[in-house]
Amino acid sequence: MRVIRFTNFLFLLVSFILKAQIILNSPDNYIIQDSLHGTNTAYRKKWDVKHYDLVIEPDFNAKYIKGSNKIKFQNKGSDIIQIDLQDPMKIDSILTVKNTIIPFIKKGNFYFLDITHITDKENINYELTIYFSGKPKIAENAPWDGGWVFTEDRKGNDWMSVACEGIGASVWFPCKDYLGDEPDEGMTLTIVTRKNLKGIGNGKLVSYWKEFQKNYFKWQVINPINTYNIIPYIGDYVNFKDIYKGEKGDLKLSYWVMPDNLIQAKSQFGQVKKMLEAFEYWFGPYPFYEDGYKLVESPYLGMEHQSAIAYGNQYKNGYLGQDRSGTGIGLTWDFIIIHESGHEWFGNNISTADIADMWIHEAFTTYSETLFVEYYYGKNEADKYIIGQRKNIRNDIPIIGPHHMHKKGSTDMYDKGANMIHTIRQIIGNDKVFRDILRGLNQDFYHQTVTSKQIEEYISEKSGINFSKVFDQYLRTVEIPELNYYLKDNTLYYKWSNVVPGFSMEINTSIGKIRPSENWKFVKIKNLNEGFYVDENYYVKVHKLNN
Structure with missing residues (x-):
């Protein structure tokens, strides 16, 4: 049985490599490499994330994390799908619910998975479990630069978390790191800690248990959620x-x-x-x-x-x-x-x-x-x-x-x-x-x-x-719209400058509402004893010209 499984896997891997060469040498490769995870590429469009089941276990001393992410998704006709995980984190293996190995090829921060042998129908939900590990990027100035934070509280207890809005969630766990596809059915996050540290996650705590001197905190979100919002906090919390x-x-x-x-x-x-x-x-x-x-x-x-x-x-x-x-x-x-x-x-x-x-x-x-x-x-x-x-x-x-x-x-x-x-x-x-x-x-x-x-x-x-x-x-x-005006013979002359073509915006002034455009307009004024001014609640510039 082992020989047969290995032979099947080898056949799939060779087949996948041939397909991947087409991908990585295609015009779409330019998009993949240069847009990072900003584009809804051909390898994202035809599969829809339904749920993430994420498990994370950090090692404070080694500044190392390992875990798994079970992704439930709906296939809409994809043979090859893209998963994102940024270096130096790495995917160790990918398995189906039947423990079938999924072959993949890594290209930069992208992993391309051949799913042809597990998805034979469209619009059906499938599951893959991705095992990952590595020393994640350390944030030097969180939350602005993004990455993990390993520090201590005032009592010297380990204190860990991550912030990744700009850099993306794939800085620490494998996912479809595209903002246009949130998991429709939410997610679970299980945080594994040592000592007496607590793991806090999004949503509600649905279970807690101890096993082999480790603590397990399982949190559940039932609503859709941005991947960069999925965050563990680990520390001596009350x-x-x-x-x-x-x-x-x-x-x-x-x-x-x-x-x-x-x-x-x-x-x-x-x-x-x-x-x-x-x-x-x-x-x-x-x-x-x-x-x-x-x-x-x-x-x-x-x-x-x-x-x-x-x-x-x-x-x-x-x-x-x-x-x-x-x-x-x-x-x-x-x-x-x-x-x-x-x-x-x-x-x-x-x-x-x-x-x-x-x-x-x-x-x-x-x-x-x-x-x-x-x-x-x-x-x-x-x-x-x-x-x-x-x-x-x-x-x-x-x-x-x-x-x-x-x-x-x-x-x-x-x-x-x-x-x-x-x-x-x-x-x-x-x-x-x-x-x-x-x-x-x-x-x-x-x-x-x-x-x-x-x-x-x-x-x-x-x-x-x-x-x-x-x-x-x-x-x-x-450019900020600039109202140019001058006064002459009890007449106010006015127009916008520094504006896009066709710009016309009504503003409130000391003489009431006016609607300047790019061309000069004028209005007769009976009394200008208090001068002319624009309501400063409008974010515009005002420039008085010599008449």
Whole structure:
């Protein structure tokens, strides 16, 4: 039997190598190598991830991890599928449910699997278990650079986690590392620890057991989830719980922190309920009631890991005790609790299929800070806060990056993106309509991956205003619309400059609403004793010319 199995395997391997040569020498190879995992390649399109069953066991001293990922997927006609795992991690073996070996070829950070002998029908669910191991990339400045963090808490206990939004989940485990395909049926994450360390994951703890001096913590998420949001936290944690009575009933709140921070955490995390009240008002129900809401103290500043948000803001208000708006308003609440939780709606509920469109995550979430301020402190304070954030805008490169290359655009997606949304809100001029759009986005794109085009068109459709040129201006150029004007004989002359062709945006001014275009317009004015000015809630420049 061993000889027969080996012969069959050898035959399959030779057959697969011949197929792989065609792949790796085809024009598509250019896409595979140069776009990394940003493109929905021919070896991704015809299979759909249904569920991940991930097991991870880290070795703190060796800075080494090993584990397995059982992938349940629906085949839609693929003979060869692509799995991503970045060096120096490696796939050790791949087996079917019947322990049949799946042959594969590695090319850079990509593995090509021949599945012809296990998938004979389309639209049927299949399973593969991928065993992997290695010393993962170590993050030097998490969460910004991405990778694993191996450190110690103040008592010298091992403390480990990972952050991988930009670099991708394949930096540490094998998966279909393409944002456009989330596991429709969720995932389970089993974390194996030693000593008395606890393993915290996304969703709800469904089982815990001990075996051979090891601890096993199994967590379950039943909703779709971005792969970069699947995160283990391992440390000497303590836990406390609460309940939030929200729009969909009782939401279970769970907090995992270092023991010596327990008292501070119980005080600081009281802001969670305030956040949930404000955001459910603006955006609709928290999108993951079934999986609960968690804050987990992390060895880095923070990240929006779905239902298990990383918290490392040192139990301070503001951003590590600073106010990014420079107004002082941001020191009245904890930036990480508010901002990272905002991503549960924009980023985790509504997710981009390409990180080139990451403004959908970051602009709306940054604006959620302003909406939180407005809900509790009023509109004037909220306006001051969002206007104050403009000092952070660089206007270096466009907000939308190159598509299909796994490359983000400018960090202006945060503050400039939020100010674009604030400007659009002024143009709509009806806060009920604006709020309905925010709630509608989270309802109509519930648990979906989207493109920028979809979101842009949705806002235009629901507002009844064509915002296409506004989006082109703020998302795809680095130019800020500049209103040029001069006064002559009780007449105001005005027009836009530094704008995309066809740009025309209504703004509110000291003389009422005007709609400048690229061509000069004029209006007679009876009284200019107070001068002429533009409502500063619009993110534009104003330039007075000599007449």
